[in-house]
Amino acid sequence: MTAPSTTELPPRPARPAGPVPVSPPRRGGRPSRAGRTLHAGPVAYAILIVAVLVSAFPFYWTFVAASRSNADLARVPPSLVPGPHLIRNFEAVLEEADIGKALLNSLIVSGSITLGTVLCCTLAGFAFAKLRFRGRGALLALTVGTMMIPPQLGVIPLFMLIAELGWVNQLQSVILPGLVSAFGVFFMRQYLVQTLPDELIEAARVDGASTARIFWSIVVPIARPGMAVLGLLTFMAAWNDFFWPVVALTSSEPTVQVALRQLGGGYVHDQSVIMAGTLLGTLPVLLVFGLLGRQIVGGIMQGAVKG
Numbered sequence: 001m002t003a004p005s006t007t008e009l010p011p012r013p014a015r016p017a018g019p020v021p022v023s024p025p026r027r028g029g030r031p032s033r034a035g036r037t038l039h040a041g042p043v044a045y046a047i048l049i050v051a052v053l054v055s056a057f058p059f060y061w062t063f064v065a066a067s068r069s070n071a072d073l074a075r076v077p078p079s080l081v082p083g084p085h086l087i088r089n090f091e092a093v094l095e096e097a098d099i100g101k102a103l104l105n106s107l108i109v110s111g112s113i114t115l116g117t118v119l120c121c122t123l124a125g126f127a128f129a130k131l132r133f134r135g136r137g138a139l140l141a142l143t144v145g146t147m148m149i150p151p152q153l154g155v156i157p158l159f160m161l162i163a164e165l166g167w168v169n170q171l172q173s174v175i176l177p178g179l180v181s182a183f184g185v186f187f188m189r190q191y192l193v194q195t196l197p198d199e200l201i202e203a204a205r206v207d208g209a210s211t212a213r214i215f216w217s218i219v220v221p222i223a224r225p226g227m228a229v230l231g232l233l234t235f236m237a238a239w240n241d242f243f244w245p246v247v248a249l250t251s252s253e254p255t256v257q258v259a260l261r262q263l264g265g266g267y268v269h270d271q272s273v274i275m276a277g278t279l280l281g282t283l284p285v286l287l288v289f290g291l292l293g294r295q296i297v298g299g300i301m302q303g304a305v306k307g
Helices: 042-066 086-096 099-130 136-148 151-165 172-178 182-195 198-206 211-240 243-248 256-260 271-304
Strands: none
Touching: 042 086, 042 271, 086 099, 086 271, 099 136, 099 172, 099 182, 099 211, 099 256, 099 271, 136 182, 151 243, 172 243, 182 211, 198 211, 211 271, 243 256, 256 271
């Protein structure tokens, strides 16, 4: 017998090295290759450039006005190029108001309020988010409900209280009322509900960790981006606050906003001196924003992306 004939198959082509290209889908915005980075078009860049210019123009105009004289600002149209009077206007600010002491007082007040608010609100937010105790829902509703009360309604009784304590024209009269905020408690509670899993707390309790140890070792590292966001918002609000400091403090112990009120006095207000003082009062806020900017972006991304 003859052996059956076999047909030899052609060799299979070798598989190319590297990732296999993925064909683009018919619909949707997924990339055509795994790991490919999407790039914005020229329209998106143009919109971003316009938004940056519009946002930065007020600060640039403050710098231009602070470097010009009052007569230059009265011209129509005003010049958009910085002038030579910046140092002279800064000297006028130092002569008309104790801006150095005001900056130090504002730094003490804003820093103390920020540290107290971040710590107290994180503690309260953790309690409302993950701890079980009687009346938790009612207390949270009461805390959030205080946000609906205008702060101007509490000025008279608050001033009577600090007058009884002898704190008028002292920094603690501005610091203590702002150490805790209802918004901060609600913000940290919502942040920890989204980012702190219950299984992590249960595992820590199985290992014998106390509530205080869980807070410092687990909650604080996870809540750090949210705490940075809350800290920046609190610092800006405390630094720019004018209403309560002007009631509780005098010109001998001013904050920045109270000191700026003393600038540009006379029949004709010197707008260039006022702008120079405003520029000095804005720089610390920009510095704090530069230090906490990455934490803010990380907090937004961590709260938006889950899993």
